[in-house]
Every structure is written in structure tokens, then in C-alpha cells.
Amino acid sequence: MRLNNKVIIVTGSTTGIGKAIAERAVAEGAKVVVHGLEPDWAVDLLGELGEENAVSLIGDLADEATAARLVDLAVSRFGRLDAVVNNAAIVASSNLESTDTVFLEKLLRVNTIAPFLLIKAALPYLGEARGCVLNIGSVNAWSGxxxxxxxxxxxxxxxxxxxxxxxxxFRDHGVKVNQINPGWVLTETEIQRKKEHGLSDNWYEDLPAMYAPAKRILLPREIAAAAVFWLSDESGPVSGQVMELEQYPMIGRNAPKDSSTIH
Known part of the structure; x- marks a missing residue:
């Protein structure tokens, strides 16, 4: 088992990519702290993973106290902390005209500041374990x-x-920090988001070649497979790296004006 006995916090793990990472981590021998905003989904996932392998915390990452609560829960339940996966994020459409200060600060608080706070809270334990951080970003980080x-x-x-x-x-604490930038991923929330944009129930079965040369988009379990490499000892001393996971070598996007196509 590639993650045997490692204790890992995975934010935003009641659904989507985070859930797939939590499932794969446990399958590889890890103990996981599941996090999200949906109590019912957390209960269902704990039932799948087994209470001996996972514990959950429901909390808004916009609340600064949530980071410390996640770390405290991991250590009190499993006795250590080896890794943090900053996966939780708000995905919301906006452009220059529609983005005001309140909206921008809301996304920054969850998508950027919350990962910073969790890394800071976890660092004493990650340093002790010579552990790691894996941030889940997006290919949109390059330009969007x-x-x-x-x-x-x-x-x-x-x-x-x-x-x-x-x-x-890594220099000061022996803690590695790396990132995966996924492209378009078929999560439960993405399926629903596109339906709300007016697409059909099975929109993901007929996609333009520009966005899906493989005739399909990425699956959460494929992102999770890559995550295991970065969370395991197999990644060696590699730190400060960003892995792009998309079907074609495109930095940024030149999407059509139809917002239903964005991802």
C-alpha cells in the first residue's frame, strides 16, 4: 500500500475530486479526515470508508477557525498528520463587469487564503512527519x-x-508542497452546473473536440490516481512543482462567448 499509515486531511472531500482522493487514499492504506459542507454526504462517505479509516468535519473554510479544527481532529483521532490536500474551492462564473470586491474576496477567502491557513496550522505536525502538502489548482491559474x-x-x-x-x-522544515492543475473534470457539481447553464442531462456525452479530443473529459478518479504519487514517498524530494492534467498542451483558454462551455 502506497500510503500505508499516513494521516491525510482532504478538504472538500464529500464530493467530486476530493471524494475520489479520500477514497483512493484509504484504499492505499491511509487514514483520512473528510471535510465538506454537507453532513449527509459526509455520513455516506464515512460509511463507505469505514469509521476506523476516516473521520469527518463539517465546516466553512471561510471561517479562519476551521483550519485549526481540522488539524486538531486529525491529531486527536489518529495521533499524527502526514499530509494536507487543499482541494475545496468555490467555482463561480464572473468577468470584470460582474466581479465586485465582495465577490472577489469571497473566492479568495476559500480558494487561496484557506489553503494558506491550513498549511500554517498543520506545519508543526507536517514538519515532525516530514510530510507534504498537495494543492489542487486549475489550468485556469495560467490565465483563465x-x-x-x-x-x-x-x-x-x-x-x-x-x-x-x-x-x-522544504528547506526549513522538510515539508514538500506540490500542486495538480486539473483541466475539465466530470464531477457531480460540474454536471449540475452545466445543466443550470441550459445544457441537456447528458451534455458530457457529446463534447466539442476543442475541449475533449478524447471524446470525454477527465474523471475524478484519474485526478486521484495522480494525487497518490504526490502524497506517497514515491515522489521523493520533489517540491514546488505543478502538474497539469489536461488532454492537450494548452496554457489558458480562448473560450467562445457562450458561457455554457466554460469549465
Missing amino acids: EPNLLAYSISKGGLMTMTRNLGDAL
Whole structure:
């Protein structure tokens, strides 16, 4: 087992990519702190993972106290902390005209500042374990789509933080910090979001080649498979790196004006 006996916090793990990472981590021998905003989903996931392998915390990452609560729960339940996966994020459409200060600050608080706070709270334990941080970003960090301005800004900030701390924390504490930038992923929330944009119930079965040369988009379990490498000892001393997971080598987006196509 590649993550045997490691204790890992995964934010935003009651659904989507975070859930897939939590499931894969437990399958690889880890103990996991599940986090989200949906109590019922957390209960269902704990039932799947087993209470001996996972514990959950429901809390808003916009609340600064949530980071410390997650760390305290991991250590009190499992006795240590080896890794943090900063996966939780708000995905919301906006452009220059529709983005005001309140909206931008809301996305930054959850998508960029919350990961910073969790890393800071976890650092004493991660340093003791010579552990790691894995940030889940987005290919939109490089420039972003026209209608994902605030989201792209927040993910750009996260990527810079990964590069910066990947050097500083590894040098001073032996803690690695890396990042995965997924492209378009078929999560439960993405399916619903596109339906709300007016697409059909099975919109993901007929996608333009520009966005899906493989005739489909990425699955959460495929992101989770990559996450295991970064969370395991297999990644060695590599730190401060960003892995792009998309179907084609495209930095940024030149999306059409139809917002239903954004991801």
C-alpha cells in the first residue's frame, strides 16, 4: 500500500475530486479526515470508508477557525498528520463587469487564503512527519477563461503560493508542497452546473473536440490516481512543482462567448 499509515486531511472531500482522493487514499492504506459542507454526504462517505479509516468535519473554510479544527481532529483521532490536500474551492462564473470586491474576496477567502491557513496550522505536525502538502489548482491559474475571472485569480494565487512554499518549507522544515492543475473534470457539481447553464442531462456525452479530443473529459478518479504519487514517498524530494492534467498542451483558454462551455 502506497500510503500505508499516513494521516491525510482532504478538504472538500464529500464530493467530486476530493471524494475520489479520500477514497483512493484509504484504499492505499491511509487514514483520512473528510471535510465538506454537507453532513449527509459526509455520513455516506464515512460509511463507505469505514469509521476506523476516516473521520469527518463539517465546516466553512471561510471561517479562519476551521483550519485549526481540522488539524486538531486529525491529531486527536489518529495521533499524527502526514499530509494536507487543499482541494475545496468555490467555482463561480464572473468577468470584470460582474466581479465586485465582495465577490472577489469571497473566492479568495476559500480558494487561496484557506489553503494558506491550513498549511500554517498543520506545519508543526507536517514538519515532525516530514510530510507534504498537495494543492489542487486549475489550468485556469495560467490565465483563465473570460468568464472565470475571480476564480482564475484565486487559482493563480494558489499556484504562486505552491511554488514559494515548495521551496521555503522544504528547506526549513522538510515539508514538500506540490500542486495538480486539473483541466475539465466530470464531477457531480460540474454536471449540475452545466445543466443550470441550459445544457441537456447528458451534455458530457457529446463534447466539442476543442475541449475533449478524447471524446470525454477527465474523471475524478484519474485526478486521484495522480494525487497518490504526490502524497506517497514515491515522489521523493520533489517540491514546488505543478502538474497539469489536461488532454492537450494548452496554457489558458480562448473560450467562445457562450458561457455554457466554460469549465
